[in-house]
Amino acid sequence: MMIDSEARYLKTHEWAKKDGGVFVVGLTAYAIEQLGDIVYMELPEVGKELARGDAFGIVESVKSASDMYAPLSGKVVEVNEQVPDSPDVLKTDAYGAGWLIKIKAGDAAQFDSLMDADAYRKFLETEA
Amino acid sequence: MKQTLFFDRHTALGARMVDFAGWQMPIQYPQGIVAEHLTTRKHAGLFDVSxxxxxxxxxxxxxxxxxxxxxxxxxxxxxxxxxxxxxxxxxxxxxxxxxxxxxxxxxxxxxxxxxxxxxxxxxxxxxxxxxxxxxxxxxSDEVAMLALQGPKSETILQSIITEGTLPEPKRNALGKVSIGGTQVWAARTGYTGEPACFELFIPAAEGALAVWDKLIEAEAGPIGLGARDTLRLEAGLPLxxxxxxxxxxxxxxxxxxxxxxxxxxxxxxxxxxxxxxxxxxxxxxxxxxxxxxxxxxxxALPKMVRQMRLLDKGIARDGAAVYYESRPVGWVSSGTMVPFWEYQKNGQAVQLTDEHSQRAVGLCMIEPNVSVGSEIEIEVRGRKLKAKIVAKNLENHQDSTAYAVI
Structure with a gap:
């Protein structure tokens, strides 16, 4: 699945989805495909306070290192520690098992201002 | 943007093409840089270096x-x-x-x-x-150039030669062979650190594409510029x-x-x-x-290029500052994460296993007194990662297999 219709998106290719009272955040399948082999990742500690647009981690391929940005402001309440150890899951399930962090958002309305799936799809067309 | 003779072969294989020095070249094939690196070290890699x-x-x-x-x-x-x-x-x-x-x-x-x-x-x-x-x-336009590198490269090349024998000895020898009627200069040279290595010079107009096809049929894996760089880096070769x-x-x-x-x-x-x-x-x-x-x-020689291996988690890339005894002594000139095959050693014999891992290695340009064995620190995003200056990151076994020094 290249785009998850449930998710909202940033132009920097992070997604966010509502999950009860928190927001799950990950990298889009498009970003993962573009990166190629992911060989190193750094994710934040639980408890870290993020402002929208803050870099919350690093994803590195053989050729490059890229920051990953928070789609919403809030506190990191859970981190998927398994992904840095076995990043192959990103290729198979970017919007599911490949989630990266969960954020308890201060302002849930920020979610609605993110690109929806259609807008992200159109954005990718302009990127290509 | 220029294309080599093999451009259509690359795109047919699904390569991701990039601009490199005015040429459209494959950075990687669908297998990816990690798999291509490993293929070259255990099997044989085919590189378009035209x-x-x-x-x-x-x-x-x-x-x-x-x-x-x-x-x-x-x-x-x-x-x-x-x-x-x-x-x-x-x-x-x-x-x-x-x-x-x-x-x-x-x-x-x-x-x-x-x-x-x-x-x-x-x-x-x-x-x-x-x-x-x-x-x-x-x-450059009249002579196409391919590299065939890795432990199986000699067997693969031998299998498609129709006349002549491969040059001896195993390093830097050069000779003429015929591949299906095409006269090819085969040299035992390369840029991967593989002891079994060839570079082929083939008349562009006469059968160069056929030579590529035969090598692919003989199961040489196509390798892009991405793995070409990690292979040379692991071997400590300058760029x-x-x-x-x-x-x-x-x-x-x-x-x-x-x-x-x-x-x-x-x-x-x-x-x-x-x-x-x-x-x-x-x-x-x-x-x-x-x-x-x-x-x-x-x-006359204020800095030396040395090989390093990261001890901490992370990756040190080109440009990162290097410290020795808390003093800045130079910078990383090339560096990334590189995969390697795990291996078993029985006495002198080295056998690559089917398990692979990865490590961050690189070359750095540092003051001459920071010698092999020294522990250094490399600044990555404001943090100092521990690394070690090493004599080499890759070792050869019996002129056939290159394996990781861990």
Whole structure:
């Protein structure tokens, strides 16, 4: 699945989805495909306070290192520690098992201002 | 943007194409950089290196000209041999590094970096003035070039040869073979650190595509520029623009900074006045003192290229600052995460297993007193990661298999 219709998106290719009272955040399948082999990742500690647009981690391929940005402001309440150890899951399930962090958002309305799936799809067309 | 003869082959295989030195080249195939690196180390990798510059030098005067314009001595080569060499400038820096192949007594082929080809050509044109009986030709379009590297490369190449035998010995030998009626120069050279390695020079108009197809059919894996870089990095081989040319500090890198300088420069004939000789002798002199831990005179050679391996988690890339005993001593010139096959050692025998792992390695340009075995720190995004200066990251076993030094 290249785009998850449930998710909202940033132009920097992070997604966010509502999950009860928190927001799950990950990298889009498009970003993962573009990166190629992911060989190193750094994710934040639980408890870290993020402002929208803050870099919350690093994803590195053989050729490059890229920051990953928070789609919403809030506190990191859970981190998927398994992904840095076995990043192959990103290729198979970017919007599911490949989630990266969960954020308890201060302002849930920020979610609605993110690109929806259609807008992200159109954005990718302009990127290509 | 230029395309090599093999462009359609790359796209048909699903390669991701990038612009490199004016050429559209495969950075990786669908297998990916990690898998391509591992394929080369355990099996055999096939590389399109036709973007590189190929100059033919012929005539009775060719050796005299080459002995003036290159740091190595072409008269050390007999027909059927090749050598690593450098186009130096007067101050002992590199205009480019290159490989010189002596095809026959009076026919040489000089292979240069794609990114430096125009500059090299202009330099050679300028220098050839005053030498007689030299014919200098750019044959890059007429001669395609492929590299076949890795432990299975000899078996694979052998299986498609229809006439002739592969050149001996295993390093830097060169010979003519026939592949389905196409005359191919096969050289035992390469840029991967593999002890079993070939570079093939094939007439572009006659069967070069067929040679590619036969090698793919014989199960050589196509390898892009991404893995070409990780392979050379793991082997500690220099790349112009990183370890040769101009350094991060904007200063010219003295050629003796690279470990391979000794193989590329010959002072044997005291009467050979090649370009850069005086400056290079001063660098060589400094290096002799370094070998006995005397670092009192470093002006000729202020930094050396050393291999490193990260001890902490993370990746140290090109440009990262290097510290030794809390003092800044230089920078990383090339670095990334590189995969390797796990292996078992039974006495002297090395057997690669089916398990692979990865490690962050690199080359750094640092002050000469930071010797092999030293622990250094490398600044990555504001944090200092521990690393170690090592003699090598890759070891050869019995001229057939290269394996990781861990």
């Amino acid at each position: 973007h590189m510059g190929r100059f033919s030098l012929t005539g009775d005067g060719a050796p005299a000209f080459l002995r003036h314009v290159l740091t190595n001595d072409c008269e050390k080569l007999t027909a059927g041999q090749a050598q690593y060499t450098i186009l130096a400038n007067d101050t002992g820096g590199a205009i480019d590094d290159a490989f010189l192949y002596r095809l026959t007594a009076e026919k040489f082929l000089l292979v240069v970096n794609a990114s430096n080809k125009e500059k090299d050509w202009a330099h050679l044109q300028e220098q050839v003035f005053g030498f007689s009986d030299v014919v200098l030709e750019d044959v 112009y623009g990183h370890e040769l040319g101009t350094g991060k500090d904007g200063k010219e890198i003295p050629i003796y900074a690279i470990a391979q300088a000794g193989f590329a420069i010959s002072f044997t004939d005291p009467n050979r006045q090649f370009i850069g000789r005086q400056a290079l002798e001063a660098q060589a002199h400094a290096k002799i003192f370094y070998k006995s831990q005397d670092y009192s005179e470093t002006a």
